[in-house]
Amino acid sequence: MPRRLISTDLDGTIVFNGSIPLRDREAMARWRAAGNLLVINTGRSVSALEHVVVPMGLEFDNAILYTGAAIVDEDIRVRHSTALPSGVVEDILDFVEGMPGVTVFTTGLDEDLLIYDTIGSGSDLLTLFRPATRRDLEGREIIGVPMRFTDSETAARTETYLRRRWEGQAVGFRNQDFIDVVPASASKGAGLGRLVASLNEPPAPESSGEAGDGSADHADNAAHVAASGAAEQPVEPIETWSIGDSWNDISMHAAADHSYALPWSPPEVVAQCDGTVSSLADLIDSLMGRPTV
Structure with a gap:
């Protein structure tokens, strides 16, 4: 069953x-x-x-x-995790610069930041996102860029720009008044x-080697099973x-x-x-x- x-x-x-x-x-x-x-x-x-x-x-x-x-x-x-390509966040910030009714956040595995805000985010959001500047992005691995819009036309224009500029590298998903930008494969x-x-996948056989760091794909287990010749369990x-x-x-x-x-x-x-x-x-x-x- x-x-x-x-x-x-x-x-x-x-x-x-x-x-x-x-x-x-x-x-x-x-x-x-x-x-x-x-x-x-x-x-x-x-x-x-x-x-x-x-x-x-x-x-x-x-x-x-x-x-x-x-x-x-x-x-x-x-x-498992996949980061956005270099340059995506900075390009988004350049595109929305000066636009009213837009908030740009960034999300990573360690911390979430609020980078640009012409809406006026309330205290609830600020408990999730630390106010920051572009300088705070240096050296950070960014996985997602949630953007909030008060105007649907501005959101649609931004979505069109993303599709044309970053096709095959990043994609924006609409979610109510947000567009969530993530790697294109996501x-x-x-x-x-x-x-x-x-x-x-069948469970990998126990190994006496060192444990991984927890970020590797589970697909690696299947390769290990095949390489070791271990019998697969149904x-x-x-x-x-x-x-x-x-x-x-x-x-x-x-x-x-x-x-x-x-x-x-x-x-x-x-x-x-x-x-x-x-x-x-x-x-x-x-x-x-x-x-x-």
Whole structure:
């Protein structure tokens, strides 16, 4: 029987006003207690994930972060990450210079920064992002550039510029009033595919060598097994469900075996899904044979 995995978005799906409803938390705990896998799939960074899941005491099996550019385990240890090419952040800042109604953040594995702001960010955002300048970017590895816009036309113009200037190197994903810029190889769907592939690999044999630093791909395990000639153990396949509310979830929905949007999702998102559910708790209850509210 296939193992079952739910890949869930955070903000606007299970996180509302900085908190996760109790019913969703209880449902996720039941899901995992039954031996199923729970994966967080979000545009958030490492520190932004910790900001919400640690106070809530939320437990999960893996998280796909930075819109697919990084994968962490249940202890939020990085197992895979891809950085933006050099020059992307500086070019974005040059493009938006002088524009009103724009905030530019940068996210990395160590810290998240607020670099440019003509919106006037409130105190809630400043608990996640440290105000900084371009000089603070020197020597930093940047994985994502979330940009917030108050005007949809400005956002669309910026998205068009990114596509033309950095095609094949960086990509922008729309998420409500944000555009999240990440490496071109990244997406929530690509992250889910990478994670499922790693979970489907046979475990690597124990080695007396030194342990790695935790950032290498799980794909290295498969190569080690093949090189050593160790017998592969059968691995149960994984059946996947996705739930998410916005445009940046479309690739995740496409990668999953079963996909669900929320009632407030844009029509373009709903059109890509098998259906809609009122909450993650309702999806879990239906999969576990419990009555939904």
